[in-house]
Amino acid sequence: MERLAGMEPGRPVGGTYYLYRTMRRLDMSALEQALVDKLMGDAELSAFEKRLAEEDVAERLEMLKAEIEEEIRRRLVADRGREAVARTLRRPLVEDIDLMHATSSDLAEMEAAIGPLTRKLAAKLARRRKKRTGRLDFRRTVRRSLATGGVPADPQFRHPRPHRPEVWLLCDVSGSMATFSRFTLQFTHAMSTQFSRLRTFAFIDTIDEVTDFFGPGVDFGSAVSRIATEAEVVWLDGHSDYGNALETFHRRYGSQITPRTTVIITGDARNNYRPPRDAILADVARAARAVIWLNPEPHLYWDTGDSAMSSYARHCTSVHEVRTLRQLEEFVETLTLPRGGNR
Numbered sequence: 001m002e003r004l005a006g007m008e009p010g011r012p013v014g015g016t017y018y019l020y021r022t023m024r025r026l027d028m029s030a031l032e033q034a035l036v037d038k039l040m041g042d043a044e045l046s047a048f049e050k051r052l053a054e055e056d057v058a059e060r061l062e063m064l065k066a067e068i069e070e071e072i073r074r075r076l077v078a079d080r081g082r083e084a085v086a087r088t089l090r091r092p093l094v095e096d097i098d099l100m101h102a103t104s105s106d107l108a109e110m111e112a113a114i115g116p117l118t119r120k121l122a123a124k125l126a127r128r129r130k131k132r133t134g135r136l137d138f139r140r141t142v143r144r145s146l147a148t149g150g151v152p153a154d155p156q157f158r159h160p161r162p163h164r165p166e167v168w169l170l171c172d173v174s175g176s177m178a179t180f181s182r183f184t185l186q187f188t189h190a191m192s193t194q195f196s197r198l199r200t201f202a203f204i205d206t207i208d209e210v211t212d213f214f215g216p217g218v219d220f221g222s223a224v225s226r227i228a229t230e231a232e233v234v235w236l237d238g239h240s241d242y243g244n245a246l247e248t249f250h251r252r253y254g255s256q257i258t259p260r261t262t263v264i265i266t267g268d269a270r271n272n273y274r275p276p277r278d279a280i281l282a283d284v285a286r287a288a289r290a291v292i293w294l295n296p297e298p299h300l301y302w303d304t305g306d307s308a309m310s311s312y313a314r315h316c317t318s319v320h321e322v323r324t325l326r327q328l329e330e331f332v333e334t335l336t337l338p339r340g341g342n343r
Contacts, residue, residue, distance in 0.1 A: 001022065001068070001071050001072070001075070004021065004022045004025040004026065005018045005021055005022045005072065006018070006021060007072075007075055007076075007079075009079050010079065010080075017298075018072050019065075019068065019069055019072055019101060020100060020101060020298075022068055022072075023065065023068070023101075024176070028061060028175075029175030029176065029178075030175075031061070032057055032058070032061060035057040035060065035061075036053055036054055036057050039053045039056065039057065040053055058104075062103070062104065065103075093326075094106075094109050094110055094113045094325070095113065095117070095324060095325045095326040095329070096324050096325075096326055097109075097110060097324060097325075098323050098324060099179055099180050099183055099296055099323055099324065099325075100179065100180065100296055100297070100323065102179065107179065110183065110325055111183075111186070113325065114183070114186050114187055114190060114325070115190065117187075117325060117329055118187060118190035118191050121191065121329055121332065121333055122191065122193065122194060124333070125194060125333065135157065135158050136155060136156070136157055136158075137156040137157055137158045140156035141154075141155050141156045144156060164194060164195055164196040165195055165196065165260070165262045165289070165335060166195065166196050166197040166198075166258070166260045166261050166262065166289075167188070167195045167197070167198050167199070167261075167262050167264060167335075168198075168199045168200075168201065168253075168257075168261055168262070168263045168264070169184070169185070169188055169198065169199070169200045169201065169264050169266070170201045170203060170207070170245075170249065170263065170264065170265045170266070171184060171185060171200070171201070171202050171203070171266050171267070172203060172204070172240060172242075172265075172266060172267030172268070173202045173203065173204060173227060173228075173231075173233060174204045174238075174239070174240045174267075176240075176268065176270070177240075177266075177267055177268060177296070180266065180267075180296040181202075181266060181267075182224055183325065183328065184266045184294065184322075184328065185200065185214075185220075185223075185224065186220055187325070187328050187329070187332065188200075188264075188332070189214050189220070191332050194332070196260075198211070199211045200213075200214060201249065201253075202227050202231050202233050203233050203242075203245035203248075203249070204233045204234050204235075204238055204239070204240060204241075204245070205233075205234060205235045205236050205237065205238065205239060205240060205241035205244055205245060206232065206233060206234065206235035206241075206244055206245055206248050207233065207245045207246075207248050207249045207252075208231040208232040208233055209253070210223075210226075210227050210231050213226045213227060213230075213231075235248075239272050240267075240270055240271060240272055241271065241272065241274050242267070242269060242271045242274075242276060242277075242308065242312070243271060243274055243275045243276050243277035243278075243280075244274075244277070246277055246278075246280045246281055246284070247277055247280050249284075250280050250283060250284060254283065254284065254287065257284065257287040257288050258287070258288075258289075259287075259288070259289050260289055261287075261288045261289055262288065262289050262290045262291075262292065262335070263284060263285075263288050263290070263291045263292070264292045264293075264294065264335075265291070265292070265293045265294070265312075265316075266293075266294045266295075266296075266322075267293075267294075267295070268295055268296060268297045268307065268309075269293075269295060269302070269307050269308050269309040269311075269312055270305070270306045270307050270308075271306055271307075271308045272306055273306045276308040276311040276312065278308070278311040278312050278314075278315060281312055281315040281316075282315040284315075285315045285316070285317070290317040290318075291315065291316045291317055292316060292317055292318050292319070292320070292335075293309075293312060293313065293316045293318075293319040293320070294319075294320050294322040294328075294331065295309060295319065295320070295321055295322065296321075296322060296323050297321070297323075298321065298323065299321050
């Protein structure tokens, strides 16, 4: 905690801030793999024995996280008092749980909540489209008025054509973004009927289209597993390289982007200090209807360390901090507003 949390006495920051900072610097994905390798050693293990080792490591890491949380809580209480700390530790609603800090039980609860949330949002959008009235149809109104002596007693309106964007979703599926990308994929595909077309791409240090992994009747968990095992998302070393992923995306698929295409990129823009190649994103933005970036990190962390968020943000139509299911729901609702609404 002394080395990684960077706690400052008297600073009005919630415990989750210090937990996030500590867990990120620990690099839990690398730690998990190192522990698994250590437990397995050089022995030839069966699939069942490997599964047991992996579960053992997961349990140990949960215990480590719990101990870190307890130590953060102890230090905050010593600094601010019990009542002030208790206010920052109240359990939020499932829609407001931070995706980057969720426990395994939180994730299971959130997974179960996605279906009802998307159904509610789809019904809400359908009602909004149904209620929306188009422009006055002057010719039909005049014809109808002939039956009432020229009095336009029954105005006729053109039926509006609801705007359904063509969406291309680019998801960072690297270790640090795994949880966020999973929920973004699940939520967006559950809302796919609200889009005229949905194409999905996954990337780490290169990119691959995974649209065919998702489809009617496909188990979502199986589709995500296929991304991990079948998608060609690793090019060099398996560490995030947004620059190379964007260059590969533009080379393979850039000619297919049209003025109807809304490109959504999800990720923290942490590029491991590699060239951001943001000029490529500018080319994508010129061809597309819009380029939107969803970042699960607090805005406070953007452009810290290896984050290249500002380099990319200047080429985007909009950028959004999306850390919870509620924020994701609000974003999708805004994205699918009819023309003339906020976009």
